Amino acid sequence: MSAGVRTATVADLGAIMALERAAFPTDAWSETAMRAEIASPHGRYLALEEAGVLVGYAGLRAPAGAKDADVQTIAVAAAARGRGYGRTLLRALLTEAASRGAAEVFLEVRADNPVAAALYASEGFTELGRRPRYYQPDDVDAVVMRLDLRSWATSSVPDPGVGDRLTTSADVALTDDAAIATRTADTAPREDRL
Template sequence: MTAESLDAAVFRDATAADLDAIMALERASFPTDAWSENMMAEELVSPHGRYLVVEQAGELLGYGGVRVVQGSHEGDIQTIAMGAAARGRGLGRALLRALLDAGLDRGAREIFLEVRADNDVAHALYVSEGFVELGRRAHYYQPDDVDAIVMRRHLPPKENV
């Protein structure tokens, strides 16, 4: 990864106008268990979440979301996906870190996620970013019958500036 690849990418809040591009990437990334368009549309406007997209030259390369209900100190990475052409450039890691920051801004002290047991690349990314395995949910991802690895990361207290 070069600094240029990150510098050329734009990270911004997702809007309803991004829904079609997000859904195209959602279906390509998760062909057997993609979220429905209605579900994603609701997530994009939920007061409990923050969704970010990664763009370069006007093309949506990735997206992700974090949910922290107001007053809660726990959050969840709802989803994160990078298009195949954007992988291996550090953009997924940068997006994950931005989502962790968004969760911290919303008051989260710990963030949870589930990752497919057969997704070694994502699992390694989460471990490298301080997530630890709490357990497994057998047969969680259907129709593929793949277990989910449940992970958690504690967040440092937000410093007063």
């Protein structure tokens, strides 16, 4: 099945919020916060569609010219998991961070989400430390991870949407529709679920 990644817009907000609430049932962002993320010029939010249906989204905070960037969120619908879409979205975010001049990318992942942590490690992220009881109300630690983007850019990852590491998404296309996004000051960065 064919899938495509494009820039998310405010028109995607309803579908993104439905996926947000399903993926993060105890700590979903508010619609107001997500709208601000999608509309901000300091990052980029992506939508992944399969057969015209939004099945994933991801966000990056990377002000132009900043030395580092933050993966804000990645979510893939439960029915679409296992197709390499989380990796596709992550690679697209990393490519965007590099294009904005970032040298490092940081993220936080729930300690009880080994699938996401393994994905990040497979792309070169390393654990820096933990934030105890960071995710509330679940009382789950955040694992803080870092990627040297310069090393990633010179690794065997040739393309954010197509590559040897994708299992079933060789036909994923990355397109640029030019909408931009970022994190608002009153919402904390958070981990990504696949």
